[in-house]
Amino acid sequence: MKFLIIGGDAAGMSAASRAKRRRPDLEVIVLEQTMDVSYSACGMPYNLADPVRQMDDLVVRPAHVFREKQDIDLRTGHRAEQIDRNSKKVKGAKNDGREFELSYDKLLIATGASPIKPPIEGIESPGVMCLKLLEDGRRIxxxxxxxxxxxxxxxxxxxIALEMSEALRAxxxxxxxxxPRPVLLPWMHPDLSAMVKEELERHxxxxxxxHNIQKIESSDRTLRVVCDDLVLEGQMVLVAVGVKPNSELAQEAGLFLGPSRAIAVDRQMRTSDPDIYAAGDCADAFHVVTGERTWVPLALRANRAGWAVADNVLGRSVELDGIAGTAVFKVFDLQVARTGLNMKEADEAGFDPAQVVIKSRSRAHAHPGSSPILVHMVSDRKSGRLLGVQMVGKEGVAHRINAAAVALHAKMTVADFVQCDLAYAPPFSPVWDPLLTAANQLIKQM
Amino acid sequence: MKFLIIGGDAAGMSAASRAKRRRPDLEVIVLEQTMDVSYSACGMPYNLADPVRQMDDLVVRPAHVFREKQDIDLRTGHRAEQIDRNSKKVKGAKNDGREFELSYDKLLIATGASPIKPPIEGIESPGVMCLKLLEDGRRIxxxxxxxxxxxxxxxxxxxIALEMSEALRAxxxxxxxxxPRPVLLPWMHPDLSAMVKEELERHxxxxxxxHNIQKIESSDRTLRVVCDDLVLEGQMVLVAVGVKPNSELAQEAGLFLGPSRAIAVDRQMRTSDPDIYAAGDCADAFHVVTGERTWVPLALRANRAGWAVADNVLGRSVELDGIAGTAVFKVFDLQVARTGLNMKEADEAGFDPAQVVIKSRSRAHAHPGSSPILVHMVSDRKSGRLLGVQMVGKEGVAHRINAAAVALHAKMTVADFVQCDLAYAPPFSPVWDPLLTAANQLIKQM
Structure with missing residues (x-):
């Protein structure tokens, strides 16, 4: 059997490695349009912060290891351009312009996502950068x-814009x-985003x-971002307004797309063609809270989906529950985390949401070094279910959010969650964990 | 109605405050044999570490606030000595030796736990200390x-011995x-306790x-702990071999006792007498993994149980699920955490346990400042259930354990748990959280 994979980043290489590990005689071919595979893209801002570090430190496993040690037919510089589902063939072009054509028995589309380039005049000027590929990181x-x-x-x-700002300030x-939009982190409760804003300004x-952006002017090594009522200058402009799924190839092949034009997949990562899978940032997922399709391109899902594809290609019939939308990022000395739905999302999903914001502390009463933690918690009045949590604080946020994420997977009510026996010691938490304090308060609102 | 509470620490004062807040006209009397109420006992080692801090910094709310602001009839220096269930009266003595007698409609026994004093000759010598009460902390x-x-x-x-050792070294x-026993932290997987041992020795x-302890000799301001083959000297000896529930009063009143002679309570915190509740370190609890009675005296349960008693006394019929045995402590630069069962406990509870120990990292590939995290995970082969987790590491352990604790409350299988969408960002975790890596490996053992 021939397992062909388009895309050699997290999802693609996870699938390739696992498939080969489980069935060494399987023919596994990976087409990667760049020369880089298997690197920690999320690590790029932190690498950029340190002028001494090489960007290539982020390579987890270089291409030759996949080829030599794992016997994966990894073809870098190969761009897939067309999927012919009838003949089960993929056509494309190599870096040198020569065309290629490959057949498949099972195909995985793992083409990732690309930075959105808004239609701003001058956005192609030298010095205007995006960060997505390792090559982008090297270039910046x-x-x-x-x-x-x-x-x-x-x-x-x-x-990504926030992480990059921290890196540049370092x-x-x-x-x-x-x-253009007036609100910093519009998905976040304003009390929490105010803490993030303060942290950014403090640094x-x-x-x-x-501020609506009219154009980017370039002269004499200076770039000018011209807004309606403001001009900002720099030697470099970083465009980080979000990403979009690389789903064109799938769409042209007639595969169904889901939210945000991501490739629609079932719980086995199969597209609308049973011989074609999609995984990683190009594919959608089911949300464990709403049960609906959603698109949240993050690394863990990509890796997990890659594994699931490999297992399913090998006939093991693995299903993924879906995602809770759990995410964490660092903004200078703050940890910012979320899981599940915010009020607007809960409302749109048909719940009758209640919410609370509480302020707690990262450590016990009178314990030195304690700092504030804000918790925003959303529930459904009808079912009593926990729907989502957001947190901001200097410590104890990044991992604490996982307790809420597990509760979402388990479809716990807030009344169930508040019973949980969470860890307490004075250096790490108040006796009532901030999550429990939020849940206790939220119950009063329901 | 008259609600009488024996014991003015976490459970007792939580019950008193909540009862008064919910029904201001309720007569609430608290008998506390010491002069201290409502302090962070767990904070004492950290307070002792700092010669400048006052031990009384740990008082969360002083007695007069309970009396004046909350209208709680708080009687410090009152020792309860007998419960007469027929006449529904409590007899006792005050600090000055005078006797008292009080009637109750509902009674809460919240007498806490006491340090175990092993029968060692010389254990009553001056300079031999235990740490339990705030007064102990002041004395030390x-x-x-x-x-x-x-x-x-x-x-x-x-x-407590470990936390105190850190405080003294500071x-x-x-x-x-x-x-006497040969193994440091015998409940812990040896790979993990080896990390703790190394950390202690490093400091x-x-x-x-x-080493079996024969006696403690005292001469010329020096105490000598004499073992069979070893003599250790110091100006102070700290005895921290564990605690036992203060259940004598309950036992003499004919109430049922549970494991470790803790007072047996149902899910509403009722003892075998429907008008008498017990909560805090003197009472037992149901374990959410085994469903059996257990005794794990920790602060969160005490507070939670105090609230539940107040609600039940006021007729709200609140039930507590129980505990997962979640605990965390700090040993110098290490965080040590556990939840649920270890292999021995799982075996004794009738499960068919499988286990794994994995070594992961606290941060992403190539992210600076990363340190090792060890995870020990236990499951049941028959049901597939997650049964317990232990973790040790320099960062990201104290709160990460809560994800596993929630999974235990939800009675998740390891296969469910491994699907959870946990948070990832390079400063905080590898893409696959150490808990997920452990679960992935554990599935292979099952």
């Missing part, structure tokens, strides 16, 4: 070094962040939300 | 100061730990497990 890093960049304008305020680079990041 | 702190203590022998190696006091704590 060398651009900063070669041009002695001291000022950067970041367009967008999502988590190198003493001035950072201005600008976006010298200038925030300009609510 | 002033003893160290007044005697310029530079060497301490700690008898016992449980978590003050540059030499610490030797000794106990200059001398460990002498497996």
């Amino acid at each position: 890093k060398s651009f900063i070094k070669e041009n002695g960049v001291s000022r950067v304008v970041v367009i967008g305020m999502g988590y 190198r003493d680079i001035e950072v201005s962040m600008v976006k 010298g990041v200038s925030l300009y939300p609510g | 702190k002033s003893f160290i100061k007044e005697n310029g203590v530079s060497r301490v022998v700690v008898i016992g190696m449980g978590y 003050r540059d006091i030499e610490v030797s730990m000794v106990k 200059g704590v001398s460990l002498y497990p497996g």
Whole structure:
């Protein structure tokens, strides 16, 4: 059997490795359009923060290891351009322009996502950068070094924009962040996002939300981001307004798309063609809270989905529950985390949501070094179910969110959750964990 | 209605406060034999570590606040000595020796636990200390100061002994730990306890497990802990070999006792007498994994049980699920956490246990500052259920254990748990959280 994989990042290489490990005689071919496979894309901002580190430190396993040690036919510089489902063939072109054609028995589309480039005049100017591929990371890093960049304008305020701003500030680079929409982190409860805003400003990041961007001008090594009522200057502009799934190939092959135009897959990661799977940032997932399709492109799902594809290709019939939308990011000294639904999402999903925001502490009463933790918790009045949690704090947020995520998978009510025996010791928590305090308060609202 | 409470610490004061808050006209009387109520007992080692801090910093709410602001009839220096269930009266004595007698409609026994004093000759010598009450903390702190203590022998190696050793080392006091049993932390998987042992030794704590203690000799301000083959010297000896429930009063009143002679209570915290409740370290609980009675005296359960008693006294009929045995403690730079059952406990509870120990990292591939995390996970081969988790690491352990604790409450299988959408960002975790890596490996053993 021939298992062909388009895309050699998290989902693609997870699938390839697992399939080969489980069935060494399987023919596994991976087509990767860049020259890089298996690297920690999420690590790029932290790598950029340190001028000494090589960007290639982020490579988890280089291409030759997959080829030599794992006997995977990994073809870098191979771009897939067309899937012919009738003849079960993939056509494409190599870096040198030569065409290729490959047949498959089972196909995995793991084409990932791409940064959205808003239609702004001048967005193609030299010095206007996006961060997605390892090659982007290398390019940004060398651009900063070669041009002695001291000022950067970041367009967008999502988590990659925030992580990049922290990285640039770590190198003493001035950072201005600008976006058309008026609210920083609109998915977040305003009490929590206010803490993030304060943290950014405390670290010298200038925030300009609510500014429509007209164009990017370039002259004399300076880029000018021109808004209706504001001009921001820098030697570099970073565009980080979000990503979109690379689903064109699937769409042209007639496969169904789901939310945000991600490739629709069932719980076995099968597309609408039973011989074609999709996994990673290009594919959708079921949300464990709503049961509906959703698109949240994150690394754990990509890896997990890659494994599930391998198992299913080998006939093991593995189903994935789906995702809770759990995410965490660092903003300077703050940890910001979420899982499940916010009020708007809960409302849209047909729940009758109740909410609470509580302020607690990271450590016990009178324990030195304690800092505030804000918890936002959402539930459904009708069923009593826990629907979502957001948290912000300097410590104890990144892993604490996982307790709520597990509760969402278990479809716990808030009344169930508040009974949970969570860990307590003075250096790590108040006696009542902030999550339990939130749940206790939320019950009163229901 | 008259609600009488014996014991003014976590469980007793939680019950008193909640009852008064919910029904201000209720007559609530609390009898506390010491002069201290509502303090963070768990904070004492950390307070002792800092010579500048006052021990009374740990008082969460002083007695007069309960009296004046909350209208609770709080009687400190009142020792309850007898419960007459027929006449529904409690008899006792005050600090000044005068006797008292009080009637009740509903009674809560919240008498806590006491340190075990092993029958060692010389254990009553001056300078031999136990840590349980705030008064103990004050006594130890002033003893160290007044005697310029530079060497301490700690008898016992449980978590209080370990926390105290860290506190003493923080003050540059030499610490030797000794106990008769040969294994440090016998409930822990040896791979994990080896990490704890290394951490203790790295911080200059001398460990002498497996030494039978004959007597404690005292001469010229020096205490000598004499073992069969070893003599340890110090100006102070700390005895921390565990605690036992203060259940004599309940037993003499003919109430049923449960495991470890803790007062047996149902899910509403009622003893075998429907008008008498018990809560806190003196009472038992149901274990959510085994469904059996167990005794794990910890602060969160005490507070939660106190609230449940108040609600039940007021007729709200609140039931508690029970405990998962979740606990965390700090040993120098290590976080040590557990929830649920270890292999021995799982075996004794009638499960067919499988286990795995995995070594993972606290941060992503190539992220600076990463450190090892060991995870020990136990499951049941028959049902597939997750039964317990232990973890040790420098960061990301204390709160991560809560994800496993919630899974135990939800009675998840390992196959369910491994599907959970846990948080990932490079500063906080590998893509596959250490808990998920353990679960993935454990599935292979089942």
